[in-house]
Amino acid sequence: MKLIIRTFIYCLFCVSCSKTDIELTTYSFETDENVTFMFQDDENIEYLTSADRIYEISQLIRVKPIDNYTIEIANFAPFDFEDITITTTVAGIETPIKLLQIDKIKAHAVHVISYPFTNGTSKFLNIDNKEVNLSQYRETGISPNDVTFDFTGEGEIFDKLKDLEKLKWTVKYHDFDPDNNPDNNWAEDMSALDVRRYTGLMINLGVVFASDTFKDAFLKEHIVGNDGTTVLTLQEKETIYQNLLNKPRFNCGRSVNVSGLGGGATFGVANHVLRDYITKETGFVTAHEIGHMIGYNHNSNMTYPHKIDDKNTGFSTVTSRIMNVFFENDWYPVTLENYYTPTDF
Incomplete structure (x- = not known):
C-alpha cells in the first residue's frame, strides 16, 4: 500500500512538472x-x-x-x-x-x-x-x-470590466453625413478625436448598464410606456432591461446642433457629451438616445423624465443617478488617470 501511494505521488509530481x-x-x-x-x-x-x-x-x-x-x-x-x-x-x-x-x-x-x-x-x-x-x-x-x-x-481593471460580458453590443463608428451637408444635425466629418473619446464612453456606458446596481435601480423605477400614461410592470421592465443588454448594434456618430440623436442602431451624441463623460454624468443625453434605440418615443419616460410628486422619474433619471454612484465609488474603467491621451479632454 505504501509503495502504491509513493508511486502515485511520484506520478503526480511528474505530471505537474511536465505541465509547468x-x-x-x-x-x-x-x-x-x-x-x-x-x-x-x-x-x-x-x-x-x-x-x-x-x-x-x-x-x-x-x-x-x-x-x-x-x-x-x-x-x-x-x-x-x-x-x-x-x-x-x-x-x-x-x-x-x-x-x-x-x-x-x-x-x-x-x-x-x-x-x-x-x-x-x-x-x-x-x-x-x-x-x-x-x-x-x-x-x-x-x-x-x-x-x-x-x-x-x-486585477482591478478586469474586475471593473467583467460585466461587459453580459452585453451583446457591436460598436461601429459611423459617418452619418458623407455628403457634408451643413443643413442636417450630423458632424460633417467624424474625427479621430471623436472616436478615441467614444471608445471610452462606450466602455463606461456599458459597465453602468450591465451592473447589478443599475439593474436593481431600473427595475424599481417608475417607467411609463409610449402612450405617456401606462405604468409598466416589473416583467415589462425586465424585458426592456434585457433588450438594453442585447442591443446588437451601435452605429456611433457625432451630432451637432442637438445634444444627441438616436433610433434603431443609430447612436449620436454631441461634442460636449464626448468631452464631459469622463468627469461628469451624461445620463440625460445618453439614456434618452438609447431609449429611442430600444423603441421608445417622447411620450415615454424612457426618453424625457416625467415628474411624479415633484420628482423626476425615468430611464435618464436613474442612469444619471447610477452614473454618479460610479463616480463616487471609482467604479469606472476609463478615467483621466488611465486614458492614454488626456489632452483629448
Missing part, C-alpha cells in the same frame, strides 16, 4: 516598432469608420484570424492592458486552449503575428491545465472559420 514545463509564448506590444495604432489624428475618415474597426464591447481585446497562419490582435480600449492570456477555441477541440500571453498592449494598438504553433512549441495547456498538442496544425494552420478567441486577466 509548458510555457506560453509571451509578447509585448508597446512600441512604434512592433505595433501600429488606431484612431490617430492622421487617419482618414474612411478608415476610422471602416468595417475593419467594428468590435464587440465584450471583446475589447479583439483577436481576428487573418488567414490560416496569422492573427491580428487589437486593443479597442483607450488604456493599456497588462498580463493578458489569449485563449482560443478550435473546432473539434472541446475545451478552450491558452494560446499566448501578452505582457502589455498599448491603448488602441494593433499587431499581426503568426500563430505560436507554426514556428514554436506545439504543446499548450487548455483552461483546465491539461496538455493539448497542436502539431497537426503546424503545416496546415487553422481555417479562420474554425477558430474563435477570448482573453482573460486578473
Whole structure:
C-alpha cells in the first residue's frame, strides 16, 4: 500500500512538472516598432469608420484570424492592458486552449503575428491545465472559420470590466453625413478625436448598464410606456432591461446642433457629451438616445423624465443617478488617470 501511494505521488509530481514545463509564448506590444495604432489624428475618415474597426464591447481585446497562419490582435480600449492570456477555441477541440500571453498592449494598438504553433512549441495547456498538442496544425494552420478567441486577466481593471460580458453590443463608428451637408444635425466629418473619446464612453456606458446596481435601480423605477400614461410592470421592465443588454448594434456618430440623436442602431451624441463623460454624468443625453434605440418615443419616460410628486422619474433619471454612484465609488474603467491621451479632454 505504501509503495502504491509513493508511486502515485511520484506520478503526480511528474505530471505537474511536465505541465509547468509548458510555457506560453509571451509578447509585448508597446512600441512604434512592433505595433501600429488606431484612431490617430492622421487617419482618414474612411478608415476610422471602416468595417475593419467594428468590435464587440465584450471583446475589447479583439483577436481576428487573418488567414490560416496569422492573427491580428487589437486593443479597442483607450488604456493599456497588462498580463493578458489569449485563449482560443478550435473546432473539434472541446475545451478552450491558452494560446499566448501578452505582457502589455498599448491603448488602441494593433499587431499581426503568426500563430505560436507554426514556428514554436506545439504543446499548450487548455483552461483546465491539461496538455493539448497542436502539431497537426503546424503545416496546415487553422481555417479562420474554425477558430474563435477570448482573453482573460486578473486585477482591478478586469474586475471593473467583467460585466461587459453580459452585453451583446457591436460598436461601429459611423459617418452619418458623407455628403457634408451643413443643413442636417450630423458632424460633417467624424474625427479621430471623436472616436478615441467614444471608445471610452462606450466602455463606461456599458459597465453602468450591465451592473447589478443599475439593474436593481431600473427595475424599481417608475417607467411609463409610449402612450405617456401606462405604468409598466416589473416583467415589462425586465424585458426592456434585457433588450438594453442585447442591443446588437451601435452605429456611433457625432451630432451637432442637438445634444444627441438616436433610433434603431443609430447612436449620436454631441461634442460636449464626448468631452464631459469622463468627469461628469451624461445620463440625460445618453439614456434618452438609447431609449429611442430600444423603441421608445417622447411620450415615454424612457426618453424625457416625467415628474411624479415633484420628482423626476425615468430611464435618464436613474442612469444619471447610477452614473454618479460610479463616480463616487471609482467604479469606472476609463478615467483621466488611465486614458492614454488626456489632452483629448
